[in-house]
Amino acid sequence: xxxxxxxxxxxxxxxxxxxxxxxxxxxxxxxxxxxxxxxxxxxxxxxxxxxxxxxxxxxxxxxxxxxxxxxxxxxxxxxxxxxxxxxxxxxxxxxxxxxxxxxxxxxxxxxxxxxxxxxxxxxxxxxxxxxxxxxxxxxxxxxxxxxxxxxxxxxxxxxxxxxxxxxxxxxxxxxxxxxxxxxxxxxxxxxxxxxxxxxxxxxxxxxxxxxxxxxxxxxxxxxxxxxxxxxxxxxxxxxxxxxxxxxxxxxxxxxxxxxxxxxxxxxxxxxxxxxxxxxxxxxxxxxxxxxxxxxxxxxxxxxxxxxxxxxxxxxxxxxxxxxxxxxxxxxxxxxxxxxxxxxxxxxxxxxxxxxxxxxxxxxxxxxxxxxxxxxxxxxxxxxxxxxxxxxxxxxxxxxxxxxx
Amino acid sequence: xxxxxxxxxxxxxxxxxxxxxxxxxxxxxxxxxxxxxxxxxxxxxxxxxxxxxxxxxxxxxxxxxxxxxxxxxxxxxxxxxxxxxxxxxxxxxxxxxxxxxxxxxxxxxxxxxxxxxxxxxxxxxxxxxxxxxxxxxxxxxxxxxxxxxxxxxxxxxxxxxxxxxxxxxxxxxxxxxxxxxxxxxxxxxxxxxxxxxxxxxxxxxxxxxxxxxxxxxxxxxxxxxxxxx
Numbered sequence: 001x002x003x004x005x006x007x008x009x010x011x012x013x014x015x016x017x018x019x020x021x022x023x024x025x026x027x028x029x030x031x032x033x034x035x036x037x038x039x040x041x042x043x044x045x046x047x048x049x050x051x052x053x054x055x056x057x058x059x060x061x062x063x064x065x066x067x068x069x070x071x072x073x074x075x076x077x078x079x080x081x082x083x084x085x086x087x088x089x090x091x092x093x094x095x096x097x098x099x100x101x102x103x104x105x106x107x108x109x110x111x112x113x114x115x116x117x118x119x120x121x122x123x124x125x126x127x128x129x130x131x132x133x134x135x136x137x138x139x140x141x142x143x144x145x146x147x148x149x150x151x152x153x154x155x156x157x158x159x160x161x162x163x164x165x166x167x168x169x170x171x172x173x174x175x176x177x178x179x180x181x182x183x184x185x186x187x188x189x190x191x192x193x194x195x196x197x198x199x200x201x202x203x204x205x206x207x208x209x210x211x212x213x214x215x216x217x218x219x220x221x222x223x224x225x226x227x228x229x230x231x232x233x234x235x236x237x238x239x240x241x242x243x244x245x246x247x248x249x250x251x252x253x254x255x256x257x258x259x260x261x262x263x264x265x266x267x268x269x270x271x272x273x274x275x276x277x278x279x280x281x282x283x284x285x286x287x288x289x290x291x292x293x294x295x296x297x298x299x300x301x302x303x304x305x306x307x308x309x310x311x312x313x314x315x316x317x318x319x320x321x322x323x324x325x326x327x328x329x330x331x332x333x334x335x336x337x338x339x340x341x342x343x344x345x346x347x348x349x350x351x352x353x354x355x356x357x358x359x360x361x362x363x364x365x366x367x368x369x370x371x372x373x374x375x376x377x378x379x380x381x382x383x384x385x386x387x388x389x390x391x392x393x394x395x396x397x398x399x400x401x402x403x404x
Numbered sequence: 405x406x407x408x409x410x411x412x413x414x415x416x417x418x419x420x421x422x423x424x425x426x427x428x429x430x431x432x433x434x435x436x437x438x439x440x441x442x443x444x445x446x447x448x449x450x451x452x453x454x455x456x457x458x459x460x461x462x463x464x465x466x467x468x469x470x471x472x473x474x475x476x477x478x479x480x481x482x483x484x485x486x487x488x489x490x491x492x493x494x495x496x497x498x499x500x501x502x503x504x505x506x507x508x509x510x511x512x513x514x515x516x517x518x519x520x521x522x523x524x525x526x527x528x529x530x531x532x533x534x535x536x537x538x539x540x541x542x543x544x545x546x547x548x549x550x551x552x553x554x555x556x557x558x559x560x561x562x563x564x565x566x567x568x569x570x571x572x573x574x575x576x577x578x579x580x581x582x583x584x585x586x587x588x589x590x591x592x593x594x595x596x597x598x599x600x601x602x603x604x605x606x607x608x609x610x611x612x613x614x615x616x617x618x619x620x621x622x623x624x625x626x627x628x629x630x631x632x633x
Binding site for chain 1: 451452455458460461480481484485487488489493495497499501502503504508511512513515516517560564
């Protein structure tokens with residue numbers, strides 16, 4: 001009956017209660033939706049990076065990523081690529097020859113990373129082949145063809161079939177020059193990547209280096225991300241002398257940003273709840289002031305102050321949970337809709353490119369967050385109820401009964 | 405032993421500077437089955453005295469013993485329990501819980517006492533029948549007249565099976581017919597069930613029916629009269 005009384009008391013002043021409920025609902029919806037957009041952005045950043053060039057796992061010679069020495073290639077790299085293809089959960093593998101060099105055109109010169117690939121093999125480990133805005137990926141099978149990013153093309157004032165000269169230090173420590181024709185121009189979600197990476201058939205590089213085939217990096221794509229730990233264990237055991245790393249180890253800043261989005265969402269919602277707590281406290285205080293005489297009567301007829309305290313806590317919890325759950329429900333529906341339809345942010349695509357995020361965002365919110373947020377709402381409600389409840393139980397019944 | 409014994413009761417406001425005596429050196433007793441009115445002009449201390457008897461207000465000096473229990477010996481929670489078990493209240497402004505029906509208002513007291521659902525529902529209906537409101541059991545106070553609300557308040561006061569009922573100006577907000585009807589009810593309950601009623605009132609209709617009248621002036625007992633037979 002105390003619970004029934006608390007619930008009925010909320011609706012004594014419908015307008016006042018509805019204002020609080022609506023404020024809570026929309027506040028939470030805003031926070032959750034923003035959080036879902038941020039988490040979606042983080043996921044987008046990770047997925048695009050994995051598809052673009054990171055892959056799920058990479059193998060290098062130890063310290064290669066620190067020194068980037070052309071001579072630090074993986075011994076028997078091609079054989080290892082072949083062997084890894086047979087491991088369970090491995091979907092695609094590709095061996096890359098990586099060289100730091102310069103790209104020059106009549107207009108300008110720019111520092112680039114030259115990525116030597118087997119075009120057919122690399123097609124399934126990088127998304128570049130699907131992101132050409134002009135030219136043809138298959139042209140890479142021809143001699144001395146190159147695919148460059150749109151940003152680099154603009155910098156060097158290049159178009160399809162333009163001539164570009166690559167210069168880099170060879171294995172024998174001499175400067176090597178290689179003249180290529182632009183076969184394709186790609187555009188990814190990361191303008192920074194587009195400006196600094198060029199793709200070339202690795203056979204052209206071996207010819208230019210006058211070297212046997214050398215592989216600096218093995219990129220591995222798995223069927224599911226959750227299989228990374230297991231495959232990592234297998235590879236580390238199989239190749240103890242090589243550096244086997246997951247994408248999180250290679251690009252910890254991306255992993256950090258992505259993981260942080262969930263924490264930012266909690267923080268965001270906590271701030272919103274903190275602000276709303278004051279509103280709820282104010283509403284409850286007004287409600288108590290309206291009912292001072294009633295509380296006096298309840299104490300007079302024999303209701304213990306602790307029961308009044310609990311009743312007010314219950315009222316506040318009911319009010320907050322009604323608003324909070326409504327907000328969570330609205331958020332769930334809208335997030336679900338837009339997680340499928342996507343939000344077109346092409347109007348700010350230039351800014352998003354600097355983060356490597358797609359202009360088409362798909363917000364998402366993990367299920368566990370809904371549960372945690374429900375707990376946060378109940379906690380916030382209890383905090384909001386404390387002051388009004390304490391105020392109510394300190395009423396002097398004799399004086400309270402006489403108020404109007 | 406008297407139901408209520410009041411000895412040398414004094415309540416002083418503002419004890420440090422100029423003291424104001426709300427009640428001064430009051431002595432009297434109330435026996436079971438009494439129908440007593442405490443009367444006096446505004447500010448004479450009637451409501452304060454009633455509140456002190458009901459354990460709602462503290463006092464500066466003296467003693468109040470109710471049903472053998474010295475109220476000053478009780479702690480706050482014990483006082484609440486004591487009121488719940490021993491005292492029924494009827495207020496000037498009815499003070500029913502607006503979100504509850506008439507039946508739920510009466511049941512509420514028994515709920516606080518821990519009475520089972522079946523028993524309290526049965527007793528609530530019986531009490532409302534007794535006060536003539538069997539047709540309005542599920543009606544909310546906002547849909548009842550003043551007189552009807554006060555009847556529900558009387559039923560509520562009786563729900564806990566108290567030793568006595570304190571009624572503070574119960575007829576003040578009622579029209580003549582309702583007031584008479586309410587007083588008829590209370591007199592009947594007093595005569596048939598033996599319930600003790602103590603009123604604080606200005607109302608001559610109450611004074612006319614009271615079998616004992618305690619007159620307060622400036623916080624002191626001016627006179628105690630037994631009603632003529």
